[in-house]
Amino acid sequence: MPRHRLTLDARSPSIIVPLTGRDLTELDEQIGALNAAGAEFGGTPPAGTSPNAVQLFDVVEWRVDFYEPFTAGAGSDPSPAVEALERISAQLPGLPVLATFRTRAEGGDAEISPEAYLALAEALASTGLAAAIDVEYRHALAGDAIAAAHRHHTPVVASTHDFAETPPAEEIVARLAAMEDAGADVAKIAVTPRSAADVVTLLSATEQRFRVAGIPLITMSMGGLGAVTRLGGGTFGSSATFATVGAASAPGQLPAEGVRSALDLLRTGSAPGLL
Template identity: 65%
Template sequence: MPRPHLRLDANSPTIIVPLTASDLSGLELDAAAVAAAPAGVAAEWRVDLYEPFTAGSGLDPAPAVAALERLAALLPDTALLVTFRTTAEGGTAEISGPAYLALLDAVAATGLACAVDVEYRHPMADQAIAAAQRHQTAVVASNHDFEGTPATEEIVTRLQAMEEAGADVAKIAVMPRSAGDVVRLLEATERRYRDAQIPLITMSMGGLGAVTRIGGGVFGSAATFATVGAASAPGQLPAAGVRAALELLHG
């Protein structure tokens, strides 16, 4: 049976909820919460939080593939984005370049993930994008800045570079220090949206940037991350409330 695709449209942003459990029983609980969430949500599985994989010798992909198979069985109608967030971009586990590539290749080969996240500044990014697309799995290229908010032109440049690298979706998350930083992220999103040939996902993190998680679609962001359990990044809001807000904004 074909897996659901990750539907992305700034006119009706998709809610993506994180799966953050450290073991299989926890993932099963996460999946049950997603199944009870508002209809139409997608899910992002954070493999860097999953200890059966991160604690393995040499980081063999097999435990991650087995867990993905279980998630797919529990969530047959939910689009699954698979992410290993490296420590360089806010993740929790170390991984070598070859292991990172092997993981994304193995996950994409299953056909169970609608997309894999590839950090566009990772040394293995080009190979990871090519590996995923060989298996006809979409790529969400990503960049996370927990230290601040780059200049508008720099944000636009990064999003454009992701598209030029061959990604199917371009994602950036930044940390605001002022309301002006939030405005800068939204301005950059709108500017890139005019020319982009792929969907964008952008957000300003933390409480200060929460407005971007609700109103980002107006500026061109096609998805937002919201919770049905534990958050995976600062400022994520409960999915039910986000759905209500999006319905008010987008009808």
């Protein structure tokens, strides 16, 4: 059972910030920056906790595909990733961690075999330190990875990305529905807009699916053109947004402090979802 329970609610979308360190030194530096930013935003946190960081952001996404002690071995041994997750969890005790290995097909920084991908999902879920595991919906072993995470009572964020275009609204809705049908606890889709109409398509599809979905949704248009979806997505049913303290992990991510201010102004009424 994960140490943290992640609560997602489109009325008050969570802010997720990435950790992209390539080794323990870089991870330590990034974690220090997160703690410093949280303290500056909300004051000095009590020893051993991060309540002020939570005021600025709510979840940390650890991008395992950037972590070279794991990827250098092509993912054949998940223990370096497990050890790093333990370190992250110890240094950010008040924050849920979403553990993500993003393959190159989905915009990630490294590639491992399907079998190694599955073994990583099982190993990270088994620690109880990840509040959720990201599983790429179109991965060859997605169903097995979802089942592996659930064996350890770890929720799954199923994800899919389009870096070339924005699919039609009906396809976006169908993908979100298929992720729920596959057993995901959260359905996430990120698309690339080529026009303002594409941004409207993403928001419309989000609203359509949100009306009938049984799980929380996370949706966004990437890049500068889609930035509005990272701020106002909650109005349409998106329960989280990705923002930065330091390095971004995807095109169009905005600074966390500005996103927090915008979300505080744009709180809307939508049904809650729990992980």
